[in-house]
Amino acid sequence: EVQLVESGGGLVQPGRSLRVSCAASGFTFDDYAMHWVRQAPGKGLEWVSGISWNSGSKAYADSVKGRFTISRDNAKKSLYLQMSSLRAEDTALYYCAKDSSNWSDAFDVWGQGTMVTVSS
Amino acid sequence: EIVLTQSPGTLSLSPGERATLSCRASQSVPSIYLAWYQQKPGRAPRLLIYGTSSRATGIPDRFSGSGSGTDFTLTISRLEPEDSAVYFCQQYGYSFTFGPGTKVDIK
Numbered sequence: 001e002v003q004l005v006e007s008g009g010g011l012v013q014p015g016r017s018l019r020v021s022c023a024a025s026g027f028t029f030d031d032y033a034m035h036w037v038r039q040a041p042g043k044g045l046e047w048v049s050g051i052s053w054n055s056g057s058k059a060y061a062d063s064v065k066g067r068f069t070i071s072r073d074n075a076k077k078s079l080y081l082q083m084s085s086l087r088a089e090d091t092a093l094y095y096c097a098k099d100s101s102n103w104s105d106a107f108d109v110w111g112q113g114t115m116v117t118v119s120s
Numbered sequence: 121e122i123v124l125t126q127s128p129g130t131l132s133l134s135p136g137e138r139a140t141l142s143c144r145a146s147q148s149v150p151s152i153y154l155a156w157y158q159q160k161p162g163r164a165p166r167l168l169i170y171g172t173s174s175r176a177t178g179i180p181d182r183f184s185g186s187g188s189g190t191d192f193t194l195t196i197s198r199l200e201p202e203d204s205a206v207y208f209c210q211q212y213g214y215s216f217t218f219g220p221g222t223k224v225d226i227k
Contacts, residue, residue: 037165044208044218044220045157045208045218045221046218047215047216047217047218050216059216061215095164104153104212104216105170105212106167106170106171107155107157107165108177110165110166
């Protein structure tokens with residue numbers, strides 16, 4: 001079964017850092033690009049960041065550029081998002097999503113998300 | 121950045137009726153780069169349509185997509201109770217952006 005499982009979310013103070021992770025199974029992880037998409041409570045979807053199959057290409061939304069860093073470990077079949085200088089507006093459910101190709105295609109598999117709450 | 125606008129915001133229809141959801145882009149999007157997702161409450165989004173009109177694996181044929189340039193449409197031909205959800209369009213040709221969503225309520 002193709003599966004993505006996020007972890008690492010929690011309550012963090014403004015200005016602090018947090019790393020969320022995504023464990024993949026059921027498919028050849030290093031064949032595909034991967035993405036992070038977030039959803040603030042009661043709001044729509046916002047693409048956050050993406051990384052190509054070999055980490056050669058990385059992209060970020062303007063709202064997180066310079067604060068968030070995406071990475072992957074193909075040997076561990078894992079995706080990461082290092083978030084720093086967190087703000088209240090970063091509060092959201094963070095989804096890991098699989099690209100259907102090695103870069104820039106529709107997202108055909110999604111995890112269940114990990115909640116990040118930024119508050120003092 | 122390409123901005124996607126969806127209309128209507130909410131659609132309230134009866135089972136068996138046809139739903140037509142619109143997605144408009146602020147600039148032209150190649151049709152191969154437009155997707156639709158369904159999200160039910162408390163659940164992750166699910167890919168319905170990619171490349172404007174191709175159904176994802178396991179998606180019933182009552183869901184169809186069409187359009188070109190800046191105007192795209194998701195049609196649900198015969199609504200069923202389980203189609204109650206929020207539907208988002210997405211472009212993935214110029215970075216990645218999502219529309220704000222259309223909520224479909226089944227009466």
